[in-house]
Amino acid sequence: MGPILAVEGLKAYYQMRYFGTLREVRAVDDITLEIQRDEIYGLAGESSSGKSTLIKTIARAIRPPLNVVDGAVRFDFAGQGPRDIYTLSAPELAATRWRHLSYIMQGSMNVLNPVRRIRHSFVDFAFRHMSLPMPAFLRRVEEHLGHLSLRPDVLESFPHELSGGMRQRVTIALATVCRPDFIIADEPTTALDVVVQKGVLEMIRRLQREMGSSVLFVTHDMAVHANLTDRLGIMYAGRLVEEAPTRALFRQPLHPYTAHLIRSLPRIGDDTPRHGLEGRPPNLASPPPGCRFHPRCPLAMEVCQQTTPVMQELAPGHRVACHAAAQGILP
């Protein structure tokens, strides 16, 4: 079987018309990637790098002014063959969501309905996908909660009665109770403190292994990627700039931006000074010509200002879009 998700040349722009002039924000610009079955694919990048827009586009959770301009998002759920999610009819999409494609959302504080008990959230989201009678469904939910070390009486609680870590586990339980083939996780641990974060990450890892699902895991925290993901893609200003197996990427980053992200991580017990990167991420409404990283890049050459680098596979499974790397210059 092929990859579970193939994104080809995807372009998604925010298109706004002011008095007849079109203003475009190219938040996702020509992204091509594949996600295999049974793997955790990490996506890293800072805010305004387009990573949230990318996952929204992949999940077909977009509305104007965000439009897909070009490209395809093909999902191949078990035995169904690859299909572009944008060609599905509304009932097909509804049947796919949550059953095959689910979403662990950012900020568990805000995604659960504050005036409904957790049980109702489970019924709202998952009941119709499970084709079980209600008592059996609730038993199944309780069993699944037990799997995530949550007691069954959580179902009768309101979200505000639970701690941050418990709430995040509830959203994970919601997203995984139907045993979906593909899970998108958008910064699920960013709001949590370190002790809780580690527990939640272990849980995501364990569930993924047991269910054999694929996970697209988005966070800007490189330490989380190092500990969780199998492969890692780095986004900068709407483009994918580097992609490799996580371990290879950390051992030898080829793109200067990736190298900076890894080197600037402070570590306990290491006293060498760390530096931030000068400048700021570009405005996506008028990105710099050529390589979008060149105004901040320590290795910038003349060619970087004129030609946009293309993704090249420089080592097995290791793709990078950088003129310097293509000439063998390492960051």
Add this chain to the structure above:
Amino acid sequence: MTVPLLELRSVGKTYAGGGLFSRRRVAAVKQVSFTLAAETPEVFAIIGESGSGKSSLARMVLGMSTASEGQVLFRGQDLAASRGRSARLDFMRQVQPIFQNPFEAFNPLTRVDRYLYATARNLTGAKNQSEAEAAADQALQQVGLSLTELRGRFPHELSGGQLQRAAIARALIPGPSLLVADEPVSMIDASLRMTIVNLFRELRDRLQVSILYITHDLATAYTISDRIVIMRQGEVVESGDARAVLAHPQHPYSIQLKNSVLSVEGAWNDDDDALAHGTTRSTEGTRP
């Protein structure tokens, strides 16, 4: 012995919760004591998980809420005893806050430079616009920005790093001796985070300002702080020299905290790490 800059004497803070008939008392901060000396400026980190009372502590140090028990003394003066507008302004010249999310701290409809002028006029006695601009520009230079970059800009036109640096510049205008920074980098992008963190160290050396750095991020605390306290459920569980405490934590909670920090090396060097390797093996064994 001179008067210390900031002294907390077994400070406690209790919030009343619950409904009209079921009053519950929640002790957010219990018996916290520490002292910052006036002569030697330092970066003093307060570390703890959410709900450990570190933000309640910051609010008390800033005089935004009063302690339920104990005393908060700034240069020997009890904050609870200070009254009136001029005493409050005097205090604000000495102690300035930096908030967590610069996008929320600034009104999106107000130009960022207005905040700097207002601070200059209210706290340094700048009489006209040109004096206020001079004070603002001088403070912005300290953080690596300039007034020409910021003039007339709205918050959404600046990056998070620039905006947080502008917030720090605003705090520096009256020439404070203490900055209270509550999670100043948790909303800042990874590529800019170290710029802000390093700035605190520079400010301590250059301007002789002490910084109360409140965070849950042990790694940045280790990188910049001189002393730390670790809080849990309102109580200080461990305190001392930052390097010594984080290199060899003694209290079980500090050890747990340190072990929970994900590191890049830890992901592959430590074969017992359940997150990286162990789970696959252990679950395979139990499958039917």
